[in-house]
């Protein structure tokens with residue numbers, strides 16, 4: 480049943496990592512020595528300045544940790560297709576999401592703005608809620624749709640599910656998937672799950688099933704994405720694939736059950752890996768591989784209290800729902816064969832808010848938001864171009880329920896409540912707090928955090944609210 484590994488030949492993940500460790504520069508090609516020529520000169524790369532509009536496929540899985548990939552060193556989860564994606568493109572090692580829970584993270588991904596500015600910072604959207612991302616916010620899908628792209632979404636939305644707030648209202652021509660998390664359902668309920676809702680499955684905003692068989696999710700959504708790609712092979716397209724897995728309850732497809740040494744969680748990740756391989760194989764079949772930017776990431780870190788049903792943040796401390804690095808930092812892999820130099824590693828700090836403006840730029844357009852964007856175009860980093868010294872604005876970490884919690888500037892991260900200061904590059908694990916040696920820096924970062932937060936609050940906009948029910952998820956509405 481499984482697809483063969485996509486482009487399984489090439490250097491091993493270990494060799495990539497070892498070679499990468501030798502490289503000081505961001506995004507140096509695997510196998511190059513330090514002081515190598517700029518990446519646009521790397522073998523196979525197109526000359527700089529040759530503009531073309533790529534198709535974009537953006538996988539954004541749910542609750543997968545930084546350490547859950549083979550290429551990130553996981554010892555018992557096999558991810559040959561994701562490892563190949565990294566080998567064929569760039570892997571970013573200091574990429575964070577804007578929040579460590581679903582809705583705020585996804586809102587920021589699609590708009591390039593802090594959840595605080597979007598008023599989407601107060602935890603996730605629940606089935607009984609009537610709020611969501613404001614319809615006037617401009618998503619990447621709307622931006623690309625306006626630029627002539629066919630836009631499709633295959634997976635979980637979680638940005639509001641009243642009429643006017645669903646994916647088809649926010650720039651997607653086609654949407655197949657679920658409106659909120661797969662545990663807001665009756666299937667696979669945990670003993671302490673008191674949710675009294677049904678989970679619907681929708682196609683273009685209309686419910687086609689209640690309580691769908693979740694073990695079919697990854698396969699069905701992959702097939703839908705491939706159908707969309709085939710249908711739009713002759714025009715530019717954007718396929719957003721936010722798989723509902725590996726958010727609990729875990730439902731691997733039948734062909735993957737019991738296959739992974741890591742257990743059910745590993746089965747689910749290995750099926751997601753298959754999904755990436757299947758989509759890339761389809762792109763190869765259509766001769767679109769060199770015209771398509773494929774990205775893979777996760778909306779937040781692993782849900783550690785779920786124990787064996789949660790993933791691994793690898794070296795990083797904490798997980799989902801926390802502002803430790805394990806909550807925010809996730810893998811970002813991006814391949815665009817012939818354009819992004821193969822086997823690159825980028826160690827510069829980047830955030831999920833950078834992706835929408837970056838992708839828009841690569842697609843020959845500009846994301847003009849409802850207000851200023853917080854993310855920036857980082858295509859030079861993605862493409863491995865040497866654009867001189869890199870500067871990133873300070874990054875604010877907001878807790879799952881929206882409170883300002885920490886700030887990063889350069890390698891330094893200050894946790895505001897505890898006053899703990901970490902050097903995130905020397906102390907990747909956030910285990911050795913050094914505030915005692917850097918009192919002035921602590922004061923400076925605290926003041927910067929408060930000032931930056933105040934500026935975000937001052938330009939905060941309204942969330943969407945109200946609107947007619949698109950469906951009624953209450954259990955009592957469907958007594959059967």
Ligand SMILES: [Ca+2]
Pocket residue numbers: 541542580581726778779
């Ligand atoms: Ca999530």
